[in-house]
Amino acid sequence: MKLRFRENGPYVLDLPEGTPFRLNGEERRLEKAKLALCRCGQSGNKPFCDGTHKEVGFQGEAGEILVEP
Ligand code: FES
Known part of the structure; x- marks a missing residue:
């Protein structure tokens, strides 16, 4: 399973x-x-x-975590 975190945005799980x-x-x-x-x-x-993260100007780095069973 991969958890991505978008630049200046949410955590995203691809399922x-x-x-x-x-x-x-x-x-x-x-x-x-x-x-x-x-x-x-x-x-x-x-x-x-x-x-709402766009309206409030949230800032955060992009990245991802790959979890293997
Ligand atoms: S990250 Fe999108 S509303 Fe909070």
Whole structure:
């Protein structure tokens, strides 16, 4: 699994569309083949990124972590 962190943006997990996950005890499925998680702390839809990082001028380096089973 690869966790990317976009320059000045969110953490992004690349997973197959429809991947099940649980949020606060609620079962959900990914609607897209990506899961973007807020890194700036300002999203109005936490833990997901809603684009607010652009408005607040969040700055952070790009990178990635590759986790192999
Ligand atoms: S990283 Fe996008 S809203 Fe926080």
